[in-house]
Amino acid sequence: MVNTVSCSHMFSGISQENYNRMMSCFNSAPKKYLAGETICFYEPKKRTVGIIEKGRAVVVKTFYSGSQTILEQLSDGSIFGEVFYFHANTDGISVIAASECTVRFIDYEHIMTSCHNACQHHSQLIQNLFSIISCKAAELSEHIDVLSHRTIREKLMAYFQIQSSKNNSTKFKLPFSLSALADYISVDRSAMMREIKKIKEEGYIDISQKEVTLLKEYIQ
Amino acid sequence: MVNTVSCSHMFSGISQENYNRMMSCFNSAPKKYLAGETICFYEPKKRTVGIIEKGRAVVVKTFYSGSQTILEQLSDGSIFGEVFYFHANTDGISVIAASECTVRFIDYEHIMTSCHNACQHHSQLIQNLFSIISCKAAELSEHIDVLSHRTIREKLMAYFQIQSSKNNSTKFKLPFSLSALADYISVDRSAMMREIKKIKEEGYIDISQKEVTLLKEYIQ
């Protein structure tokens, strides 16, 4: 399951000048990684916040079997770290560069504890962090809303309705493939396809490729 | 579904003396409510943090049909508010006193924006708030872990395993009724009962009333 984190930016409301000033205050130098390189492994008690200044990376879970799942996709301005991963178990979680990357690491405690050098925008940073975490929590909550429906049809319609209201339109584009959607709503893909076909035939939705249109009200 | 929030306390690490000082800084006077009284309604843009200083209360969702669900149970030291409820839709959400209650309200922005009166423990408060939100997010994440299994059996075993590891024991007590459990894992209660019976017969668990014991390893 891929979480596309659109949430607010860690440094929104903070100028480039102040950003640089903060980074020196946080004592954080940029590090470079080549595509494919491991940026870090998640560890139980570590509380380092990472920032992708430039490039793309992925947070992946590697299972004992060797198979991998992408937990999150990161790009310019994305943040990552144990603090944003709400599981006790960090086994097999790592961050891998998908392209050449410039990354900063900041000590979480340093962000939280108010700064002796009195960075003026510290409070702004904390507020941003808060809204990022709240946004992640909202995504989890949304996911639960979908998963807590009993049938495939109800899960699908719940998901579609959320997407629709997010786009302020009955027409929207799925943010990922149908296979990934089946994964997200935790059902068998073939069974989901069968159900989509039915919902389509019954005139509730129209769907071709990734373009979905809600046609009539669905009351669960 | 009831979320029992055990998370850390809003004012842990802050003395009674400093607590009082902060409250006067926050300009927050205690308010009293009788059992059954409505403490507040959740509103979309409101960002007020409530603290139950004494007593018990519940966060409830009232549906158009008139039926209600308890979203959260609050007791001494619990906090509540729109900030901790990660849905866009706040319709029909209210906080009701379950017993006589003393409640404080604090402006969220005042907590987040660093204090001009320079309360020394402001940073501690922010850290506590962070850990509360993270804890809530972890609970959501845990819920998803359970819900994303396909079968009732898998959901049950996932749930039991989480409880077991939380208690550091193969023996633990369910925090709510079996009906509520069916609700939590989002399956039909009778079907869940049938499955519990089977799992029991096959020797995976032992369960009587709310006491559960994991007997042998279950590999999904």
Next chain:
DNA sequence: ATAATTCTGTTGCATAAGCAACAAATTATA
């Protein structure tokens, strides 16, 4: 351009799980 991989669409089959309906046990309330 070609090969390889992933995604989409479909079907038969077996069964897990939803629904309804009931009685007994337990817990809450008057």
Next chain:
DNA sequence: TATAATTTGTTGCTTATGCAACAGAATTAT
């Protein structure tokens, strides 16, 4: 203590859904 309300435990019936297995379309990699 009596009564109400909720929870637990059970069953028959039906069907939705998981699983396996396949072929063609669409991407992505070489």
